[in-house]
Amino acid sequence: MVKLALKDPIREKQMFFNRAAILFVGVLVLIGVLVLRMVQLQVWEFQTYQTRSDHNRIQVQPLAPPRGLIFDRHGEVIADNRVSSSLAFVTERIDDLARMMQKVSVIVGITPAEITEFEKRLFRKRRPYEPIVLRDALNEEEIALLAVNRHEFVGVEVIAEQIRYYPFGDLLAHAIGSVRRVNEADLATLDQVRYSGTRFVGKLGVERFYERSLHGEVGYQQVETDAHGRIRQVLDIQPPIAGHNITLHLDNRLQIAASAALGQSRGAVVALDPRSGGVLAMVSQPAYDPNLFITGMSGNEFGEISGSKYKPLFNRAINGQYAPGSTFKPVVGLAAVVNEVTSWDEVIHDTGAFRLPGQKRLYRDWSWRTNNSGGQGKVDLYRAIYRSSNVFFYDIASRMKAEQLIDFSRQFGFGRNLAVDVAGASVGLLPDPIWKKGYKGEIWYPGDNVNMGIGQGDLLVTPLQMAMVAATLANRGKMVRPRMLLASDSMLIEADTRSSLPNISGPSTEDWENMVSAMEAVVHRGNKGFRGNGTAWAYIGRDISYRMAGKSGTAQVVEIKQGQEYKEEDLEEFNRKHAWFIAFAPVEKPVIALAVLVENGGGGSAVAAPVAREVIDAYLLPRLAVR
């Protein structure tokens, strides 16, 4: 049977109407869904999306405050700010990053280290279209080349910002310290809000100590940006507040003179104004150019600086810890007088060697080799200072109780950082029986007194501490704290709140004058034959036009075995003795007190004293000429 399919127009039309009606209902339902969705987004969740929209377009950008400037005492800018241009990539606008990097590197030099840093930043969290810095400190030529070829560098931006600039480079590196880039570790400790726009933070020296005042207060601008991060308009601005400007006691001209006086030698000079404790000069050589750490340097350059065996990054002035050698003798002498172990009148016969009662060990004098006949002959405290007789000090030190010597010495600030605002200064070591028992597990032997008598043994001091000793001697017992800050444009949060130091107790005015005059003899007593001259006279005393007091020191680096002779030329560079000289001038009314250390330099009088003379000349002669 064949089923005939026939068209039935009425039925078809009816069915179509049904279908159309059902589908129309479907249309209504779906449009209802859309309306509901719109109501959900625009009415119920309106707040969320409004916030999100504002968040999209409105950005609060931190404005880094200009860092406070640092001036020397004469108003010379020694830490400045300058505008530096850096090259940044907006990666969202660059199709082929590697190719662009290559194209850019044809015009501006880019080191592998910079690429590594860039890649690290690339993976850090950031906003879309936020430029990522690839290289700092573009020079004029590079900026010009980039500008001319701008069309080829879509997505490459040149950003200008203020960075720290040290106009004197390595001259003041150790005196004022420096800022460094804020790194991951800093982010954890720094105030996230205050430092939101800051890329550099004071890491060393004055820059570190006065960081809070120098930094200033961050500002903000509220800007409307488009999706590409371009600023369309500034909606609101709260300008940053510049950091405080500060003026230091530092005398840049003296700093230059001190640096020149040290020349190529490794060592340190710390000069103080004994009246205020103000640090007039603080030199540590070799030094480095702190600007390199701001603008960036190649891995090789950094390796050269940080890996050098001469340690240019090491601040010898405050962190170098050495035995003071004979520069410690004025302290020992005063201790002996105060404790009535000796008097200014007592005379000892210096045979060139000293033996503790009942012991075999022979302590020799420094002049053993130069003057084989041995010893200085008859020596009193005055002569023991200007001749630097070891035997005399062995003797008086051995006659003191350990506590008597140590307690008196402690007043001078050994083993402590008494400076007001010298960040990170080392404290050195003033050994005592308790320390020795705890640290070395040994009792205090009489021999320890003997060693300390000439500033050897476990005793360690920094050039800054020895400059303090010089200042205290210059002040006849009045202690002052070393300080960097001379003035500021307003009260600083770091303002000095430490109490002033007590004066050295014990010595009488006469004791001080006697000691000062013995130290004056070190420099000025001359034309009296080898055994009669001050130790430094031949080197600095012949033509001096003002009165200066000083004391030389020569600190052993390696122990000389019993019975073995010290031969300078046999020793390796780093095993040679350190040369010290402490001094102040003019003797009557001292205005400068200093300590000079020349590492592995040899004899204090021959090597360190001329440096001290040159520095004091530079400071004093112009003043004397004016008068």
Added chain:
Amino acid sequence: MLLLLLGLIVFYGLVVLFSAVDQNQSLFQAQLLRLGLAFIGLFIAAQLPPRLYVRWAPFIYLAGVLLLVLVLLIGVTVKGSQRWLEIPGLTRFQPSELMKIAVPLAVAWYFHERPLPPSFKDVCVALGIVAVPAGLIIMQPDLGTGILVAGAGFAVVVLAGLPWRWMAYVALGFAAAAPGLWYTLQDYQRQRILTLFDPESDPLGAGWNIMQSTTAIGSGGIWGKGLLEGTQSHLDFLPEAQTDFIIAVIAEELGLVGVLILLVLYLLIISRGLFLAVSAESTFGRLLSGALILTFFVYVFVNIAMVSGLLPVVGVPLPLVSYGGTSAITLMAGFGLIMAIRTHKAW
């Protein structure tokens, strides 16, 4: 009536577009010109007797399929898809656009002489007519247009009386096959679907568009930020603001009210279209009018649902409002057909 509504919606669209193109005169004028052309296309299509369409339907369809094959062979590749045919020195066009009309035309032609509801065999043949071009388009690959073309053809089949039961079976079958289909998708297509569920998983990449468009819509609120005042649109956060995402501009600048006005206009056009379809005298006229108007609705729904984050992102413009010529011309031609069927009732 229909013409008036179309005129209204086009005018409304132009107002919004003026804002969306950032008052760019040349872009705006280009669109005006295209819409003018589209209206001319509408009038021409409306003047031709439906008889003519029935006669030409199979040839238009075959020509269209041929062009699609040519696209796959010698088409121009833009953004990874081979969708365009180049007429050297003249212009380039997308044959897939043509199929949005040619396919329902062909299916309506097929059912015109046959008894309805269709037999199983007729349904199979009709689906075949739909599947060939749809498959060719998906191969370009252009999943969005492929589905829309298939939808337009399928609408005819449904209107012709495809039993609901069968549709249920097919739907079940699809649900069962869904995991398998997942693996046939291109990577970017999968990404789009995943993004729908969690746009913030990739805020700078695939999720960007949808996050920015929902933000634009939501921040418009009830009354909107005001024409030309949309920050999402004018600060370039909103992608494709003039084309596929223009509804977000309306929502941001004119608020919920602006969207409702648009939806009401669309609903009126669809109601009027369906009324015209129901009142058509011939099977061909009913099927074709109904299918075209349903396809129109699908465009509207898919576009708005996509921009508001209900459906994955597919390249479907908002009909008669989005910037761009081809789609407007095809749509207007479709409305021309509906009017032709209306005015030539006697046929």
